């Protein structure tokens with residue numbers, strides 16, 4: 001099934017035909033050896049992507065379920081976490097923690113900026129945090145968290161490092177085996193299927209390193225059932241067993257997507273995303289459009305772009321929709337003042353290039369003078 005629209009929102013992202021084909025394969029019994037094989041191979045390729053010797057879980061649900069699994073399996077009610085929030089999805093951890101009776105402190109950055117590491121350290125010094133949550137790329141702002149600074153800082157104070165990879169996994173390295181100094185490692189990565197992995201929405205993915213698994217073992221009873229990894233662990237080890245019916249067809253699609261990720265090569269994929277982000281922002285800047293995040297903190301996966309004076313958000317996005325291209329509006333206080341464009345996963349280069357031209361046309365329709373050939377030349381200069 002060819003993609004009818006250029007889906008350039010920050011997820012779900014365009015789905016390749018071979019992934020659609022896998023998705024529409026015959027549905028076998030969830031305990032059928034062919035499904036068991038698909039599950040085990042999917043787990044193995046995910047383990048390889050995160051470079052972890054811990055445990056990996058793939059369950060039916062969205063990224064928010066993966067956030068919930070990460071939290072309830074590592075932090076008991078009454079314990080305290082520190083949320084580092086760089087936007088809307090960072091804030092989601094606050095609501096989750098509150099829902100489960102977990103105490104929560106927050107450090108928020110200005111939207112478009114990173115949290116201040118010195119502020120993080122002064123909070124951590126006071127102690128008592130079981131875990132720190134970090135959103136790798138906050139989809140509301142297009143800011144990428146600085147793992148090289150944050151991982152060693154958090155681990156210095158013996159808190160678990162929980163990383164929300166929903167808008168980063170498979171596009172930016174999330175290497176749980178990497179030593180960031182003094183054996184500081186990422187403890188948990190949680191993610192969803194629908195962004196840079198390139199599968200339709202519907203799978204929650206969680207990787208737990210050794211310290212995170214120890215934390216689960218120390219919690220007598222988590223306040224969840226479906227999200228309790230102890231119910232899933234036997235299934236992930238032996239998918240012939242049953243806990244809750246797995247999303248069989250989504251697993252077919254996910255395995256295919258993982259094959260595509262590894263065939264491209266992780267490093268190549270990460271480098272491609274860097275170039276895609278730079279090329280998209282570079283080209284759009286020739287129209288006078290300014291990204292919310294400065295280039296040194298801007299994410300490879302999506303960009304939040306501020307409208308110049310005089311551009312109407314709804315009319316602009318409607319005009320693009322009429323040309324077959326879908327982008328997203330901005331969230332919260334930025335609604336109406338910016339748009340968000342995804343450049344991740346299996347998005348085709350030709351589509352992204354075409355999108356640059358269409359954005360130019362939509363701006364012209366709003367009365368702006370823009371030079372489309374110049375924008376395309378800028379895009380091409382990044383040799384994506």
Ligand SMILES: Cc1ncc(COP(=O)(O)O)c(C=O)c1O
Pocket residue numbers: 011062063064065067089135137138139164165166167192201
């Ligand atoms: C960074 C981030 N975290 C979490 C979520 C929540 O994922 P979902 O909408 O799949 O529940 C999203 C959704 O866009 C996200 O971008």
